[in-house]
Amino acid sequence: MLLYKFDNTMISTIKFRIIIWAFIGLCLVACSHKKKYVIIQGKLIGYHKGDSVIYFKPIDGFNNSQIFETTNIINDSGEFKIVFPSDSIGFTKIQTKKGNIFILAQNGDSVYSEQQTIPYADSFAMQPVIFTGSNSAMHNLYNKMNSNYFYKFNYAMDLLVKKYPAGSNLYDTLLSGINKYLLPFDSIYKQKKISKYCLEIMKSDFRNAMFWHVYHNMGALEKNNLWIVPEPEKDLKRDILQHSINVDPFLLHTNFGTGLLADFVGEYNELFRNQDYPVYDTFFYKNGLEYKASAHLIPGYNKFFWADMIIFKTLQNQEYGFSFDTIFSHLKNTFPGFTYIKIIEHLKKVNESNLNKSSAKINSNIHLIDSTRAINSLDKAIKTHFKDTAVYIDLWATWCMPCKEEFRYKNQLNNLLKEKNIKLMYISLDDTSKKNTWEQNIQYFDLEGYHILAGKNISNDIAKRVYGHEIVQSIPRYLLVNKQGKFVSMNMSRPSDLVTLKNELDSLLSKN
Template sequence: MNLFRSLVILLLPLCLMGQTKKDNIKIIGKIDGKIPDIIEYTLPINGIDFFGFTDSVQPDAAGNFQINLPLNKTAFIDLSNKYKSFGTLIAEPGMTYKVYINTEAPENKFRIESQNQKGQSLYNQIPNRSMIVGGHFELETKSYIKDSIPSEIKHKLEKSKQTELEGFKQLLKDKIISKNFYNLVQTDRDYFYKGAQGSLAFINYLNSAYKENKLSPAQYKELWADIFQSNPVTNPELLSSPWFYFYVENYLRYKELIIEGIDIASLQEFNKQGLIHTHNIANAKKYLSGPQLEYYFAAYLYYEAINKNYEKELIALFEQFKKEYPASTYTHFLEPVIIPILAFHKKQEEPLNEKIKFIDNAANINSVKETIKGLNGKLFYVDIWATWCGPCKAEFKDNAKLYQLLKSKNITMVYISIDKENREAQWREMSHFYNLEGNHIRANEKLDADLRNLYGNPSLAIPWHFLTDENGNIIKKNLSGPSDIENLAKQLNEN
């Protein structure tokens, strides 16, 4: 997340609950349990809520923190730490909120005291309220993926939405929440379920290539088109929903794949040429304008940059964004995620660490045993990873401790990437950038199949770490990664 300023920490008397300065809000927080280094919170710029546009505050030793923000319209504010959500506040101008966070309790981890606290509690019980809590359009569509009647799909989605809104309707009737509070929740839920409908149409479009679609082309096209008639992307209220970016992304897919008739093969060609992001932004400019385009452009750059694929193309697009929006509020959120991409490409100019060794004749190595038998050593710590795997790359920051531990036990390091052939260059570049000392091989189809067989499931979850003997026989099937070096040391001591 982006860290730009630390707010002064004040433990205020509890009697300060209530109203605060008009067009401002105040959040008085208390953390129980393990106190994180920072609390990150989404900044409601123009009322938006995007997980990447954040500021932060540092709790004091007792777990107290305070946030003061300008706010001129009701908005969502997500509180989190390193993309792990604590909860969501529905903030209204002029209000003061007391927030209690328990980082260790299995239940009641997030509680808000305010005039509308029943509404706050009800909203935080919604499991799909934002991507940062693990919700997404695609997850919602799992309940409807086998349905083949569009009218029934729409009925089920509408029923799910209305079920979520029932409690808020009663709170509005009882005057426990305001009309603005209710309208924000209603718009958000409406766009979420319409987004799920669009996602289901997209999945059927993709499945049609394999004749696995449950809806006919005419049906999924109609289902897809329907949502943008009732819920247009130009609605200014959509900007306040955490689903804005993903809803617009679905809209642009519809325009490109259905209206323009561009096929997947053409998009894959853009990807091969290293121009897919440039193409996607150009496509967005055809259908978006004003605040929607500026927000989408910025959110797109942020979302792609944090995937840490380090595409050089994103640097040029960031420069383009700054030129087109010289006074954009979003620019300083983008700079911290673009800087690592610049560093990545600068690193490629340096000579390769001699301890990084790419295995010869890799195309003819079809199993883990064949991989290991060609190397010198008695024991081998094997890391299965891929350039597109965020958790895999997150482990690399602790590699210095890993290499020290392996050296002390005379264990040889082996990295096996399951990247496809079209990511060969990126695989080598990332091995260089992360300074991955050890033996490297990118799995061909047979080695990939061998790994999945050894794992025991065709869906291989990575990162996966295991220990083999000198013949490639697995001695320990599941080992900790370098981020849990103490447990890994215990596991290796048991050998």
């Protein structure tokens, strides 16, 4: 699920089955000359032999939310095995049908995880997973608390709403409450069940996750009329970013670190332009255009910001907003030997090759609907193009990596919908200025069906009709319309969960 917009965290793409890790198989900095590996095994509910799971390995110990590999399920019990070398401690994220599993691992670790049918006995119990093996106490606690990011945001909201004393500092109140919330990690450290280094990364990750959610949901907090001091929203935003950028040494190890870097760059002129932030890279300052504020990041952060941005834009088939060759050449010259250099070169070649193939093959089953004029609502789109037929609607965007992960299952989805005589419509929530990028993605992923680029009017209609009063509007999201043009579900199962989706279609359409 991707927060709307850019996320993180939770963010990855599908059709790029890119095996690039041969480039980064570095030797261990360790006492032994024998190469060690991280071994992660487990059992997943709902998976069978022939299925596969995607996972994201750390790069140089830093969080990677964009480049993934796959591993096959071994048998019908849902067992899997992941093996890889890693030069330092870093997060591995495994995406399953039920959610995400996070593992902070280093070479030599052997971790076993198993999804449970019995939930945890607290409010954070959305995706229960039990761990054994290396650092099991740490992983059990982390995934128990980390099972659903929105619960953490709700916690942060509750903290500010219920415990905010008039006239006090919002940031201090928030940080104090978060640190108290993280005391269980200190407890297992005292029991010698976690190293000091892992402890600090774990605590940093939770702080940054809560910071990120508060930062991106200021509107929800404003509705509670919390603001008493002048411009407290900007004050809180500044404090959050300054802590993450200037104080936290583990920022880039965390799942929301790069997102906070992007926030700093994106809102630098609004929040920090009158403050004394040095320019560390005059080249980026002159050539970065809309991203010129990244020049105010220290070099270690600067190179990861640009590498992450270039990879994101490349995988999304998006325009860079600057000259790729100019910026990439500077990145290579300034940071020679940087791991991401070879990764970016490889991605660029693969992406260009795939785009050339897709542009040469035009699928006649792809129908683009002009929605910028006559169509300004969901009902209008249905009445105009889908009379007397059921419609399954996919809400997505070109910047949404989880949306693209679901495209991996498009063939199975197409077969299911054709079998049931249901039409498929994709509605992109991109801005209309991204029309070329939108069309490129449709061709690239070969998305058979009807397509609408939402634009302002339809996007507003979707926000009211589909999301209503939901604080966080997330995509991908799937809707179902029956033959009479009535919306019978605003939250259908994903194509990746085809069995559940099939049952939902049978049940909902038989009743309506």
